[in-house]
Amino acid sequence: MLMAAAAYEIRWLNPSDASAFQTLRLAGLRASPSAFGSSYEEEKDRALALIEARLAPSPDQGVLGAFAGGQLVGMLGIRRQDGLKTRHRMALWGVYVAPAFRGQGIAQALLARAVAFARQVPGAVQIHLSVNAANASAIRLYEQAGFHAYGTEPAALLVDGALHDELLMQHRLHPAAGPVA
Structure with a gap:
């Protein structure tokens, strides 16, 4: 369900947002450790x-x-992606919405802006992206945004002694595109 855009503002973060970014990221890493490849312990003391x-x-x-x-x-x-042979690929990472703000269309709006941005990258x-294979709501969100699963990485993450599979997904920005010269 999408709420009116006036309920929230979507914009690119900049260096002045670093403290707010770190606070929200650490909250996400703590609340949903199996949803991220990084961990709270790795990032809590990051400068x-x-x-x-x-x-x-x-x-x-x-x-x-x-x-x-x-x-x-x-x-x-x-x-x-950095490599000469992988520069045609964009990677989505760190998707998180604070629990009190879920169900308001924020994740969908963030995804729509990210896809629009990627379409403009020459x-x-x-x-x-990769998503925890047990996270049905996140998978549904990505599918609704045009992402399709192409594989599973078994035991991709080890979190608190439990192995978690990751679903690998992609979104073609230009569906009719063939090889890129």
């Missing part, structure tokens, strides 16, 4: 300067934030 650098504007990557009443309540990262053909 703010590193986060500021991560949020610096770039033409082929960034972090979108959803704000409600001036508070960062949702986020999504997208970046182009040479980008597809977006890839």
Whole structure:
């Protein structure tokens, strides 16, 4: 269900948002450890300067934030792959909406903005992501946004002694596109 866009604002984060980003990211890592490849323990002492650098504007990557009443309540990262043979691929990472703000269309709005951004990146053909294979609501969200599963990575994450499979998904930005020259 989508709520009116006036209920929240979606915009690109910048270095001045580093503290709010770190607070929300750490909350997500703590609340949903099996939803992320990183961990709270790995990121809790990360220097703010590193986060500021991560949020610096770039033409082929960034972090979108959803704000409600001036508070960062949702986020999504997208970046182009670095390798010469993989630069046609964008990677979606770090998708999280605070529990109190779920069900308001925020994740859908973040995804729509990320897909629109990726379509504007020269040479980008597809977006890839991985999602916990047991997270049915997240999988449904991605499917509704045009992502399709293409495989499963068994035992991709080990969280608190439990193995978690990851579903690998992709979204073709230009469905009729053939090989990229």
